[in-house]
Amino acid sequence: MATDRDARLPSGRPVVRRDFPQQPGAAAADAYDRRRVRVHGARRRPAPRHRRGAPPMISVLYFSNTLARGGAEEHLLTLLRGLDRHRFRPALVCAPEVAEKIRRDVPRDVPLTALRLRKPYEIGAASALLSIMRARRPDIVHSHLFHSSLFASPIAALARVPLVVETPHLRESWRRGLKARYVVDRIAGRFVDQYIAVSDANRRYLVEEKGLARHKVVVIHNGCDLRRFNPHHRAPAGMRESLGFGASDPVLVVVGRLEPQKGHRVLFDALPAVRAQFPRVRLVCVGEGALRRELEQQVAASGLGDAVRFVGQQANVADWLALADVTVLPSFFEGLPLAAIESLAAGRPMVASAVDGTPEVVIDGATGLTVPPGDADGLARALGRLLGDRRLREKLALAGRAWVLERFNEDRQIQRTEALYHLALSRLGRLPRPDGVPATAWGPR
Numbered sequence: 001m002a003t004d005r006d007a008r009l010p011s012g013r014p015v016v017r018r019d020f021p022q023q024p025g026a027a028a029a030d031a032y033d034r035r036r037v038r039v040h041g042a043r044r045r046p047a048p049r050h051r052r053g054a055p056p057m058i059s060v061l062y063f064s065n066t067l068a069r070g071g072a073e074e075h076l077l078t079l080l081r082g083l084d085r086h087r088f089r090p091a092l093v094c095a096p097e098v099a100e101k102i103r104r105d106v107p108r109d110v111p112l113t114a115l116r117l118r119k120p121y122e123i124g125a126a127s128a129l130l131s132i133m134r135a136r137r138p139d140i141v142h143s144h145l146f147h148s149s150l151f152a153s154p155i156a157a158l159a160r161v162p163l164v165v166e167t168p169h170l171r172e173s174w175r176r177g178l179k180a181r182y183v184v185d186r187i188a189g190r191f192v193d194q195y196i197a198v199s200d201a202n203r204r205y206l207v208e209e210k211g212l213a214r215h216k217v218v219v220i221h222n223g224c225d226l227r228r229f230n231p232h233h234r235a236p237a238g239m240r241e242s243l244g245f246g247a248s249d250p251v252l253v254v255v256g257r258l259e260p261q262k263g264h265r266v267l268f269d270a271l272p273a274v275r276a277q278f279p280r281v282r283l284v285c286v287g288e289g290a291l292r293r294e295l296e297q298q299v300a301a302s303g304l305g306d307a308v309r310f311v312g313q314q315a316n317v318a319d320w321l322a323l324a325d326v327t328v329l330p331s332f333f334e335g336l337p338l339a340a341i342e343s344l345a346a347g348r349p350m351v352a353s354a355v356d357g358t359p360e361v362v363i364d365g366a367t368g369l370t371v372p373p374g375d376a377d378g379l380a381r382a383l384g385r386l387l388g389d390r391r392l393r394e395k396l397a398l399a400g401r402a403w404v405l406e407r408f409n410e411d412r413q414i415q416r417t418e419a420l421y422h423l424a425l426s427r428l429g430r431l432p433r434p435d436g437v438p439a440t441a442w443g444p445r
Helices: 071-082 096-105 123-136 146-158 178-189 200-209 239-243 264-277 292-301 317-323 338-345 376-387 390-407 410-426
Strands: 003-008 014-019 058-064 088-094 112-115 140-144 163-167 194-197 217-219 251-255 282-286 308-312 326-329 350-353 369-371
Touching: 058 071, 058 123, 058 146, 058 410, 071 088, 071 096, 071 140, 071 338, 071 410, 088 096, 088 123, 096 112, 112 123, 123 146, 140 146, 146 163, 163 410, 194 200, 194 410, 200 217, 239 317, 251 264, 251 317, 251 338, 264 282, 264 292, 264 376, 282 317, 292 308, 317 338, 326 338, 326 376, 338 350, 338 390, 350 376, 369 376, 376 390
Parallel strands: 058 088, 058 140, 088 112, 140 163, 163 194, 194 217, 251 282, 251 326, 282 308, 326 350, 350 369
Antiparallel strands: 003 014, 014 112
16 A cells, blocks of 8 residues: 655654555567667666566666656656556655645655755755665666756766666756856766767757767657547647637647747737738647746737637646647747647647657648747748648648657657667676677677
């Protein structure tokens, strides 16, 4: 039976821990680009040895101190839900604010520890995390987002964790200046054995701008649940009426945090031109964030109050996508936007900014339409083009769904991550090489 309890670690910082009995899951390893995998670092605790006749159980400790619920957290939850429980034993350590937001979505068999971080890198929290790692003795520590890794990766090395993995997801826009960039990247990179880029653009950024070694970075695309997001899903009865929308009103939907990155201001600047062509067009903003009050004021000042609805963060995004004729993502930067993947999986054509990994999902003229970031006029034209051309919408919707089926499903994401874990630990010499891998693939590179 599940239990919640308070525990005190040597640092004196209270944490909330949740331990549950292990439950079996199901997944399978997949083929992987083994040339991208290297293991770095020395004098760490040996990885788990393979026992003849039984697959090794690999312990993975995930860490995240980010506060915003978004693609990075959904990516993490996908792994927590999907890892093969016959081969992997996941656990999660995160900030209390994160734990509160995602607790209900974390599988019941995953131990969850909320670690208090009053300051970004305080000594007490570091001591607490070190104690957790030494107690759990994970084979892998996998951090999500750069700030999380900057805190956890050196501690993992101190705890002699065999393999340290980071998924950065986004660019680190907080750093300025070549000197700061060089120092921070060199310090952080010393403790990370393997980076997972969520898009090809993300990998180029990590290699070309951050200066990471190519062999330390592999690409594993984000994926979504194709059963949950599908073209046959229908919006709940009465949803249109509850929003004050007419049965034939064209509806735009934007899913994303209300933060500067997501470009809502540009969308609101574009909306009057769209309304001039389609007077009954309506816009639904799904998401919460620091800019909500400011954006609501912009909408009111622009005379768009009757056309725009802010509905906050929603648990079932699929319901809101089902309401849409067209979706929109006017971001200024992204990793690989889950909002775009989910939209295409749901059979909804999208207009998106051509930034970072977004064009890998929304391919202009093939699976959607793209415009330059910050281009309100271009955004208005693209939205008008889709709203006015039903055949184009249907064509892009079919192609978009097929593209997501091929490249961005969550089963593929899970299988490739499992394969990476196994492959990297195998290079430490403590696991057998995966079946079907030629011996030549395992020589020094």
